[in-house]
Amino acid sequence: xxxPWILTALLLSLAGQTMAQESSEKDGGFWYxxxxxxxxxxxxxxxxxxxxxxxxxxxNQASGWVFGGATFRNSFSQRSNYGYVGxxxxxxxxxxxxxxxxxxxxxxxxxxxxxxxxxxFGVAPVIIPSLGTHxxxxxxxxxxxxxxxxxxxxxxxx
Numbered sequence: 001x002x003x004p005w006i007l008t009a010l011l012l013s014l015a016g017q018t019m020a021q022e023s024s025e026k027d028g029g030f031w032y033x034x035x036x037x038x039x040x041x042x043x044x045x046x047x048x049x050x051x052x053x054x055x056x057x058x059x060n061q062a063s064g065w066v067f068g069g070a071t072f073r074n075s076f077s078q079r080s081n082y083g084y085v086g087x088x089x090x091x092x093x094x095x096x097x098x099x100x101x102x103x104x105x106x107x108x109x110x111x112x113x114x115x116x117x118x119x120x121f122g123v124a125p126v127i128i129p130s131l132g133t134h135x136x137x138x139x140x141x142x143x144x145x146x147x148x149x150x151x152x153x154x155x156x157x158x
Contacts, residue, residue, distance in 0.1 A: 028062030032139065034155030036072065041149045049077045052151060064088045066101060075149065080107025095134050102127045
């Protein structure tokens with residue numbers, strides 16, 4: 001299987017950024033690896049896939065900036081990829097945060113290419129908000145997928 005050029009570019013960018021930093025302990029940032037555990041479409045359709053098989057990795061800077069990528073099966077079971085940058089807004093009093101990411105989504109093809117707006121050349125810009133919480137290194141997020149679905153992810157910070 002060919003690795004999409006977007007995901008490859010993102011991974012190279014993340015590798016370069018990681019090499020430029022001294023260490024996670026010194027800059028206060030962390031890595032976050034996550035997977036999907038539950039998805040619910042607001043308007044269920046027999047064609048909809050509610051098992052995304054998401055695997056994602058992101059770098060969270062102490063400043064709140066986030067860089068990451070994920071691969072998953074979209075609502076129509078097509079392998080898709082999302083490369084993004086965003087901002088995390090942590091609560092000063094509680095272990096909760098808001099996160100807003102924006103990036104490029106690749107993978108909606110064929111009969112489903114028009115299911116996401118601005119899907120030109122198989123790639124579409126998207127903005128994804130989420131609400132998260134963490135307990136030590138374990139975290140969970142409620143991710144809002146536009147007007148179509150919500151997904152719960154869980155992962156580990158390291």
